[in-house]
Amino acid sequence: MLLKIKLTAVLFLCSIFLFSQTSINGIVKDEKGTPILGVNIYIKSLPSNGTTSNFEGRFSLKEVKKNDTLIISYVTYKTKKVLLSNLNTKKEVIIILKENSQTLDEVIILGKDPISEKFSVKKVSKLDIYFNPVSKGDPLNSILILPASTNTDESANPNLRGGSADRSRVYINGSPIINPVRNTQDNGLGNFSILNTEIINKQYVYASNPPLIYGNSSAGIVEIETTKKLNTENIQISLALSNLGLIINKNINKKTFFQFYTNNQFSDLLININKKNLQNLNTFSSQDLGLNFRTEINKNLSVNSYSYYINENYEGRNYNLNFIGISKAKQKRFFTINNVNYYKNKSNITLSTLFDSSTKYFDYGVINSVSNYNNFYLALSHKYKINNNLTLQYGLNHYNTNYNYNEIIPLYFYAISNGSPVINNNEKIKFNYSEIFLYSNYKINNDLGLSGAIRKNIFKNDVISDYLSYQISSFYNINNRNRLIFGLGNYYSYSTPNYYNHKISLLNSKQISLDYYLTKRKYSLTSALYYKTDKGNIENNNIQNFDKINTLGFEISYNYNLNKYFSFGVSNTFLEQKGYLNKTKLNTSNNLKYFLKTQLTYNNPKYFTTSLSLITRPGNNYTGISSSFFNSESNNYQPIFETINNQTYNKYFKLDFTVNKVFNVYEDPLIAYISINNLFNNKNQSNIHYNGNYSNSTFDYYQQRIIYFGVQYRLNHLFKKNVRDVP
Numbered sequence: 001m002l003l004k005i006k007l008t009a010v011l012f013l014c015s016i017f018l019f020s021q022t023s024i025n026g027i028v029k030d031e032k033g034t035p036i037l038g039v040n041i042y043i044k045s046l047p048s049n050g051t052t053s054n055f056e057g058r059f060s061l062k063e064v065k066k067n068d069t070l071i072i073s074y075v076t077y078k079t080k081k082v083l084l085s086n087l088n089t090k091k092e093v094i095i096i097l098k099e100n101s102q103t104l105d106e107v108i109i110l111g112k113d114p115i116s117e118k119f120s121v122k123k124v125s126k127l128d129i130y131f132n133p134v135s136k137g138d139p140l141n142s143i144l145i146l147p148a149s150t151n152t153d154e155s156a157n158p159n160l161r162g163g164s165a166d167r168s169r170v171y172i173n174g175s176p177i178i179n180p181v182r183n184t185q186d187n188g189l190g191n192f193s194i195l196n197t198e199i200i201n202k203q204y205v206y207a208s209n210p211p212l213i214y215g216n217s218s219a220g221i222v223e224i225e226t227t228k229k230l231n232t233e234n235i236q237i238s239l240a241l242s243n244l245g246l247i248i249n250k251n252i253n254k255k256t257f258f259q260f261y262t263n264n265q266f267s268d269l270l271i272n273i274n275k276k277n278l279q280n281l282n283t284f285s286s287q288d289l290g291l292n293f294r295t296e297i298n299k300n301l302s303v304n305s306y307s308y309y310i311n312e313n314y315e316g317r318n319y320n321l322n323f324i325g326i327s328k329a330k331q332k333r334f335f336t337i338n339n340v341n342y343y344k345n346k347s348n349i350t351l352s353t354l355f356d357s358s359t360k361y362f363d364y365g366v367i368n369s370v371s372n373y374n375n376f377y378l379a380l381s382h383k384y385k386i387n388n389n390l391t392l393q394y395g396l397n398h399y400n401t402n403y404n405y406n407e408i409i410p411l412y413f414y415a416i417s418n419g420s421p422v423i424n425n426n427e428k429i430k431f432n433y434s435e436i437f438l439y440s441n442y443k444i445n446n447d448l449g450l451s452g453a454i455r456k457n458i459f460k461n462d463v464i465s466d467y468l469s470y471q472i473s474s475f476y477n478i479n480n481r482n483r484l485i486f487g488l489g490n491y492y493s494y495s496t497p498n499y500y501n502h503k504i505s506l507l508n509s510k511q512i513s514l515d516y517y518l519t520k521r522k523y524s525l526t527s528a529l530y531y532k533t534d535k536g537n538i539e540n541n542n543i544q545n546f547d548k549i550n551t552l553g554f555e556i557s558y559n560y561n562l563n564k565y566f567s568f569g570v571s572n573t574f575l576e577q578k579g580y581l582n583k584t585k586l587n588t589s590n591n592l593k594y595f596l597k598t599q600l601t602y603n604n605p606k607y608f609t610t611s612l613s614l615i616t617r618p619g620n621n622y623t624g625i626s627s628s629f630f631n632s633e634s635n636n637y638q639p640i641f642e643t644i645n646n647q648t649y650n651k652y653f654k655l656d657f658t659v660n661k662v663f664n665v666y667e668d669p670l671i672a673y674i675s676i677n678n679l680f681n682n683k684n685q686s687n688i689h690y691n692g693n694y695s696n697s698t699f700d701y702y703q704q705r706i707i708y709f710g711v712q713y714r715l716n717h718l719f720k721k722n723v724r725d726v727p
Helices: 002-019 126-131 141-145 268-273
Strands: 021-029 040-043 046-052 058-065 069-074 077-083 092-096 121-124 169-172 175-177 200-206 221-226 234-240 243-253 256-265 281-296 301-320 323-344 347-364 367-385 390-410 422-445 448-457 468-477 482-494 506-519 523-538 546-561 566-581 584-587 596-604 608-617 625-631 636-641 652-665 668-677 685-690 697-701 706-715 723-726
Touching (some): 046 058, 268 281, 268 706
Parallel strands (some): 092 723
Antiparallel strands (some): 040 046, 040 069, 069 077, 234 706, 301 323, 347 367, 448 468, 482 506, 523 546, 596 608, 608 652, 625 636, 652 668
């Protein structure tokens, strides 16, 4: 009888706990009724259950207990504490913050996602993307300001800790996206991604030793997850110097929503306003469509589908050795990512599929190329929580890829001018492989944990060798402000074919790293020391492949809140990278003694937000040409190269500026912004090119000063709901 009473009491208490949980949706405003962006909102008893307000001041929190307290904190205003039991959570609530005339007295650090305790990872928020002038509002460009980014070509391709872009992978909803950039934007260098910031729920950047639940990476991982819950319904219209866009965010019912967006990009206005600094650009255009759809079939089962289509064109002047000519590029691309997630008790089963298809056209000199790419990806995984300390995850991935080439290409790589000898290449490449993985995480206590993983291919043939990827990582919390993360691993990935090299090669990287994190009241400091050995098809300016590359890196980053309006961040990376060819040690292009990045931000919601970002580093190394001789077979001068990477471009220096202001138009926010990239118009050398017989040389430059501006109008009143003020 006593046992029944105890069991009944336990069940009663559990039912109280379960049914006392709720969700809350709200909006944060100042005393004048202006929405406040970037406010920290979290639960007192569980700070890890936190979020920040968006441009409309809106926020949403799930699974909160009615007997708990809501904390609303922002450095410019007085911190507010609200009992959830006093709120009508069935309606959207309005939180009113009062201005704090005192200086900054605290910085709220929201709880980190569990994965960040085990790996070297940086979480990039929407605010980081919008307020960073380097990002230009683009998710992948926002990575460039991170100390782990060693990208030196001003493209949106992720280059992490000295690894090439082809060794890193971008995953969207668990599926890998090959070539995640638009190839024909602004300067043709792929300087924008194919992603839309508005549909992103989270973006993680694993700088090195990425978790082996993801494959086909031997450098780093950018993990992106689309919106899981639509907090704000609206229609957004954007008009900028080279873009007209529309976004619709709409709930179909309580369990289903969709996000649709479309953009039409054009170049005439951009070129006319920046004509002096866009002399190599003739024209570009693109039209894209995106649809993100999610539904919760029941409390255990959800389905998400994200589809994207783009049609783009580019034409501009291009340089290659002793040839200057017009390059033309076109691409039509469509991909769809579909996910099914089933969660029950301690199990989480996920099924992910990707279909990606594109057709590319490229004309330059004698090159005339048409290539078709089709990729199918399937992933099935099961995550099981054995107990509070031990979690296992295992799964299967399958890749099926087809490349078709129909092209005219030069017989000699240095002879591209019209009239040079060519060959016809009609080639079909079929490539598929499957992998299995096992990941385990063991939390010894709150301050110490270990994790390990293996990933192995399960079929091999003449093309695919047998390989095994593995990793070990651990975290140690010295105290509540100091944390260490250690990782080592052996990783395998496959190279991606391009216009100049169609070969698919197995790449390998052995890595070891130690990361340190320090968090204080007004500042934070992070540092990392790492060493890597990369092997595989390592290209070096299409001249000669290295046998291997050794990389020793050290990075340090410091962020400081000067006062309630100003914040400052600075980072530096030292990268000693050497390539080996026939046991001879040579420079690589990215042997950097320093890579300094700084950012100063002024954020005052009453007036405006502005940021300055500075990036400076030594120039890249390149291989010079000492002389040439006329080759009658190629009908061109054949260059004679000097020692690999024996020359250096001039010092790189770039200062970017952005300012934005939020206006209320009929109670809807209108965001106006202007950005100036390369404010001082520095001529940063990017490529060397020569006259016909290589007797004289000149330089091409990275993007010079570009002025860009636009507005974004969010029509929230079309979906306005009943709200309740909380003073």
